[in-house]
Amino acid sequence: MSSPNKHKPTTSAQAPIDERDIGAMEALWAFFSSMKTAIVLLLFLAAASVLGTLLEDRKGVTLYGSSFYKTLLALVGINLTVCSLNRFKLVWRQVFGPVVVTDRQHIAGMAGSVSLTTPGQVDSVSERIAKALRSRRYKVTSAGVGSDIAIHAVRGRAGFWGPHVTHLSLLVIFASAIYGHFLGTDGYAPILETERTTGYYRRGQDKLTPLGFEVELRNFTIEFDGNHNPTGYKSDVRIHQDGREVHSKVVDVNHPLTWQGISFYQSDYGLNGLSVVITGLSGKSKRLSFTVVEENTPQGRRYVIKEMGLTEVELDGRKLHLLVHNLVPDYVGGEALNRSLLPLNPAVEVMINDRWPQYKGLDAWQRLGWMTEGKSARFKGYNVTIERLIFYSGLQVARNPGLPGVYTGFALMILGILLSFYVTHKTIRVHLTPAPEGVSVALGTTQTGNPDAPDRDIQHLVDSLSPQTAESQEGMHS
Known part of the structure; x- marks a missing residue:
């Protein structure tokens, strides 16, 4: 006796669960x-x-x-x-293993499909069609289906790969960017003029990372146009390794120096200090150094002399006190005094006192005025000169091992675009069937680009299969 549930139908709710x-x-x-x-x-x-x-x-x-x-x-x-x-x-x-055999109904649905009857045998007509297609650079494949013959011809197969080469290019660029991000170098190296550094600071870190060689900043210069507007910021950079200079280049924003795969770009600059030379009556001189520090304000970067710039110096038996203060970064003089916050023409106000500390009042100080680099002033036989301004250059330090991959990706992208838009992929299918009047031929084509455009290759095949052409070629074979 059969179980009552043996022939119980499956509910409609069960089938979707199995399918999912x-x-x-x-x-x-x-x-x-x-x-x-x-x-x-x-x-x-x-x-x-x-x-x-x-x-x-x-x-x-x-x-x-x-x-x-x-x-x-x-x-x-x-x-x-x-x-x-x-x-x-x-x-x-599609490219390497196309389906050759297809039916006449499928061909009839293709663009530019043509049906005709031509005199001759199936084999000879097949050879004529294959020859005509190869003359127009088609790759031809044929297969027999009983007494019928199917022909598959393709040209511009590389066009098939266009979108995939473009996809591949994006993946290569993406993978190269990740590789460069994790294994590359991205940091900052501030260097004073005439000084050297052996390392750089990675972004977000305060520890100096060694470079494996020394980088020297020989000097930093700012170029101007006729209206005194800055047009270029240039660092004369030298590379030293094993105690000798091995490479040099003037670095600016778009022209980095590259050594051992590490590139140095002009990124920042600023004022770090200045030196003042006082020369006495005897001809002896002393050099005084003052440190300049930066302060960030809502208006921008501001430069100030550290510790008010007050220094004592003894020269020719007299004690002098020098006050260097009120630094302006872009001195123009007059009532305007300063033009911008950029250190394009720094100037400082200099005061001197030879009666300190007995007399500290303002009347004891001799004001030498605003002084720029190279300017001198006299005080009781002494000569006070702003010898030089000391700039620093901020170099961006970058090494991207993934950059060749990025360039390769862009090349692949261009290739993919060219293949997609400029290589026309075309497929022609032919089906030959014996008929009382000769051979029944069905032709059809598909192509990228404009599928509705008149097809010269199909017309070429139709012309080659016309009765006059067929009789002429049959006569040549006989």
């Missing part, structure tokens, strides 16, 4: 291969990039190095990889 019962990996793969996922991720990436730019410009907040942005980039990369792999097998089969 796929593994987690399959579901994840399907998610990342979805076009909707790609669009959503690209929209999120575009929005995050715009937001990151606004935050960096207005708030000084860097979004591009955050875990959120890196995760978003990783998801876009996974999506591109999965989509490319999904399509790769299909394209490989």
Whole structure:
């Protein structure tokens, strides 16, 4: 006796559960291969990039190095990889293992399809068609189906790879950028004029990272136009290794110095100090150094003399006190006094007192006025000169091992675009069937670009299969 449940039908609710019962990996793969996922991720990436730019410009907040942005980039990369792999097998089969045999109904639905009857035998007509197609640079494959023959001809197969080469280029650029980010160098090296450094500071770190060689700043210069507007900031940089100079270059914003894969770009500059020389009646002189420090204000960077610039010096048996203060970065004189916050023509106000500390009042100080680099002033036989201003140059230190990969990715992108838009992929299918009047021929074509454009190759085949051409070629074979 059969069980009452033996022939119990499956409910409609059970079948969908079985159909959706796929593994987690399959579901994840399907998610990342979805076009909707790609669009959503690209929209999120575009929005995050715009937001990151606004935050960096207005708030000084860097979004591009955050875990959120890196995760978003990783998801876009996974999506591109999965989509490319999904399509790769299909394209490989289309290019290297096309389906040759097809029916006449399929050919009739192709663009520019033509049906005609030509005299001759199936084999001879097949040879004529193959020869005509090869003369127009088609790769021809044929297969017999009983008494019929199917022909598959393709030209411009490289066009199939255009979108995939473009996808590959994005992946190469993406992977190279990640490689360069984690294994590259990104830092800052401030160097005083005439001095050297053996390392640099990584971003966000205060510890000096060794370079493996010495970098010297021979001098820093600012170039001006006729209106005294700055046009260039240049650092004369020398590389020293094993006790000798091995490389040199004048570095500016767009012309870095590169040594051992590390590039130094002009990034910043500023005033770090000045030296004053006092010469006495006897001809003896003393050099005084003053340190300049930077202060960030709402109006911009401000330069001040450290510790008020008060210094005592004894020369020719007399004690002098020198006060160097009120530094202005872009001295123009007159009532305007200063033109900008950039240290384009720094000047300091200099005062001297030879009666300190007995007389400290303002009347005991002799004001020498505003003095720029190279300017001198006299005081009771003494000569006071602003000998030199000491600038520093801030060099961006960068090494990106992923840069060759990025260049390769851009080259692949150009190649993919050229293949996609300038290489026309065309497929012609032919089906030959014996007929009482000769051979029944069905022709059809598909192509990228404008599929509705008149097809000269099909017309060429039709002309080669016309009765006059066929009789002429049959006569030649006989």
